[in-house]
Amino acid sequence: MTRNDLEAGAASSAPVILFQNVEVTYSNDVRALNGVDLRVDEGEFLFISGESGAGKSTMIKLITGELKPTAGTLLVNGYRMDKLRAGKIPALRRTLGVVYQDFRLIKTMTAEENVAFAMRVFGARKSAIRERVAYVMDLVGLSGKMKSRPTELSGGEQQRVAIARALVNNPSLIIADEPTGNLDPIRSYEIVELLSKINRLGTTVVVITHDYELLRKFAHRVIYIEKGNLAGDRVLRETGKEPGPV
């Protein structure tokens, strides 16, 4: 899907994410986002790229409801984030899977328990948990490491557990903030490959990365954020083509 397709209204379904002139000013007067417009449709895979401090994580915080836009409108999975009451945030988050650079696994729990945890807090039945956890652990290629604790897993494996956890409640959207930031190039490639596979299975995926190597290798849509502005939006179809602001 190209930008032109989007403008032509090619996507008939409602957008999964829709930023309209979104501004964010932090309390210390830092203007993190400066009127961003962005539309992400169901089934898309989107890279968000840009320099450190450009405002990428701020966009993730807006999507998860950690932060409210200072101005503009924001729609995520049908929720009006700019008007969302605090009490509705948990319901929104249940429609998302979030993955962070630092994995955020509970160290005292095994891989399996870490994933099951995300289902147990909603009171899912034990049998349902067992079945679903086995499925997602298999999907991320960690069937053999169910009983391992985070300290016994490599960085790449820990990130797979985190992805399994993000997937376990069957979200319609997965967002990952620099999921490869702590990984070597090969593990990074594998993680994005895994996220691409999940995307092919029907989940919308948004990945923040400033790793140009990855942008080059995967032919997904890329947007560039520069000092709080959307500076470029393009699809790389040919690997090896130098990406950059349009």
Next chain:
Amino acid sequence: MNRAKCIAYSISDGWRGIFHNLMMSLISYSMLVGSLLVVGSLVMLVLNIDSIIEGVGDRNEILIYVSEDATDPELETVASAAARITHVESCVFVSRESALESMKEELSDYPSILEGMEEDNPLRDSFRIRVDDPENAEAVEKALSGIPKVEKVQARADVIESFLKTRSAVNLISIGLMVLLGVISFFIIMNTIRISAYTRREEIGIMRMVGAEKSMIRLSFVTEAVIITLAGSLTAYFLTMLLYNELLAKTLENTGLLSVVPFADNAFAMLAAFVAVSLVIGIAGSLFSINRYLRV
């Protein structure tokens, strides 16, 4: 999302929290047991003082004892002289025989004390004088002691006054201690839950991230606190009962002629109060400390 199962999960999570953090849990528990034990014992003490005050009689009464050699006409004179005093409402004669009878009745549980009294009654004839107002008791006492053949004037008000003074002192100390111990227990519970929440802050963050309701996370910590405080209050209740029945009541019975207030008379009220206090401290203490971990 299954609400009931969610609640069940939060509660079992709270239960696990106690063992995660066993040392702090035990400290809070012991602190609460100690505090409530002190409070419970003080309450029992106050109840006993109250019952003594009731037993001694009312404050409008003055007793006068007449000398042993007083003749019947002399007794008549004493009676009429006493009745003439202003503020005296009534004057009832209590013969030494009837005094012994009523004493027998009161002390029916301790027959040994009365041994030999039948043959040689040590009691005196007396008059029971009613004063219109305890305020005037002192003046009446003075007037009574001026009557010939009156050997001893005993205002019950004095005795009662001293009991009342003791009682209000004990009350004051009890209330002060209750407030102090309550506040201390509250802060200890608060700290326990704060530490528990701190050690589990990552877990809380992840729960929030995956969309757990704040109320469910709160419930898990409230459960943790309430289990500790409830266990503490029940232990304190049984210890108070044990301490009172086995120690305090036995000592009092052995030393004096006082009838000790049975623990059972107030058992339910005390249990209810202990449980209520533990719930308030547990719920308030945990809610206060958990909020800062729920901001994300």
